[in-house]
Amino acid sequence: NAGVTQTPKFQVLKTGQSMTLQCAQDMNHNSMYWYRQDPGMGLRLIYYSASEGTTDKGEVPNGYNVSRLNKREFSLRLESAAPSQTSVYFCASSAGGEGWSQPQHFGDGTRLSIL
Amino acid sequence: AQSVTQPDIHITVSEGASLELRCNYSYGATPYLFWYVQSPGQGLQLLLKYFSGDTLVQGIKGFEAEFKRSQSSFNLRKPSVHWSDAAEYFCAVAYNNDMRFGAGTRLTVKP
Numbered sequence: 001n002a003g004v005t006q007t008p009k010f011q012v013l014k015t016g017q018s019m020t021l022q023c024a025q026d027m028n029h030n031s032m033y034w035y036r037q038d039p040g041m042g043l044r045l046i047y048y049s050a051s052e053g054t055t056d057k058g059e060v061p062n063g064y065n066v067s068r069l070n071k072r073e074f075s076l077r078l079e080s081a082a083p084s085q086t087s088v089y090f091c092a093s094s095a096g097g098e099g100w101s102q103p104q105h106f107g108d109g110t111r112l113s114i115l
Numbered sequence: 116a117q118s119v120t121q122p123d124i125h126i127t128v129s130e131g132a133s134l135e136l137r138c139n140y141s142y143g144a145t146p147y148l149f150w151y152v153q154s155p156g157q158g159l160q161l162l163l164k165y166f167s168g169d170t171l172v173q174g175i176k177g178f179e180a181e182f183k184r185s186q187s188s189f190n191l192r193k194p195s196v197h198w199s200d201a202a203e204y205f206c207a208v209a210y211n212n213d214m215r216f217g218a219g220t221r222l223t224v225k226p
Contacts, residue, residue, distance in 0.1 A: 004158070040124075040218055041218055042119070042205055042207070042215070042216025042217050042218050042219060043159070043205070043216045044216070045214065059215075090158050090159070092158070092159075100209070100212040102147070102149055102161070102164065102207070102209060102214060103159075103161075103214075104161055105158075106157075106158025106159045106160070107158050108156065108157050108158050109156075109157075109158055
């Protein structure tokens with residue numbers, strides 16, 4: 001049971017570079033989420049997708065874009081990376097359906113450093 | 116503004132001792148309440164949740180939490196801690212489809 005798979009696990013970028021973080025879930029879940037985790041802070045929601053074909057901004061969306069490619073995959077893109085985006089990024093999923101649901105399953109994270 | 120507070124950044128307990136992790140929230144109405152655990156290098160795992168009803172909620176791994184409306188609290192408890200419980204614990208609160216996490220409490224378990 002893979003659950004939620006994130007790639008890559010580690011990445012170092014230079015300021016201004018772009019990259020896409022990949023996330024895939026194999027649980028046939030409707031809802032998917034991208035969070036960032038910074039030292040001394042809880043997780044903060046960047047974007048979420050309640051269902052295939054829909055995306056919505058979370059608490060800290062600036063500097064990021066997302067794509068819900070299909071029901072399985074939800075990618076996060078940094079168009080022009082900035083040092084403030086150095087963080088650990090987590091993808092999560094939940095069964096969803098009608099109404100809101102909390103993130104249930106998390107990936108192991110992508111540790112991103114921007115120099 | 117809505118907020119979630121975990122007053123203790125770091126707690127150390129001896130193996131076999133009881134545990135209580137504190138969580139307080141500031142919301143206009145009763146939100147949904149959650150506790151998650153994060154082991155090093157891993158993502159979060161949902162321990163338990165409260166939506167309504169019985170204010171004492173049982174979760175996985177022997178954890179429970181009690182919702183106290185008068186104190187705006189949702190404290191996590193375990194009667195006897197095991198070394199494998201060493202991790203970081205996050206309280207989370209959701210209201211009107213907006214979920215916020217506390218800053219976390221790191222638990223160290225002494226042998």
